[in-house]
Amino acid sequence: MIGDHSDPRTDQRLSTRRRRAGTVAFVVGLAASLAFFAFFPGLPHVIDWGAILVSLAVGALARRGCRSWIARSAHRSLDR
DSSP states (O other): OOGGGHHHHHHHHHHHHHHHHHHHHHHHHHHHHHHHHOOOOOOSSSSOHHHHHHHHHHHHHHHHHHHHHHHHHHHHHOOO
C-alpha cells in the first residue's frame, strides 16, 4: 500500500524530538524533586541519598511519561 511507506527523515525527526523532550522532562523532574526536598517546610533541609534516589526516579517517570505522550500524539496525527 502507498501509506505504509514512511519517510525516513520524518522518523528521524520524530526520534530526535522524543529524545530531546525526554531529556528535558528528566532534568525538569529531577530539579523539581530536588527543589521540593531542599525547600519544603518541615523537611530536614538536607539532600541525602534517599532524596537523590527519589529525584532520579521522579525524573525517569517524567521522561517516560513525556515520551509516551509524544508517541501517542504522533500516532494520532498519523491516523488522520
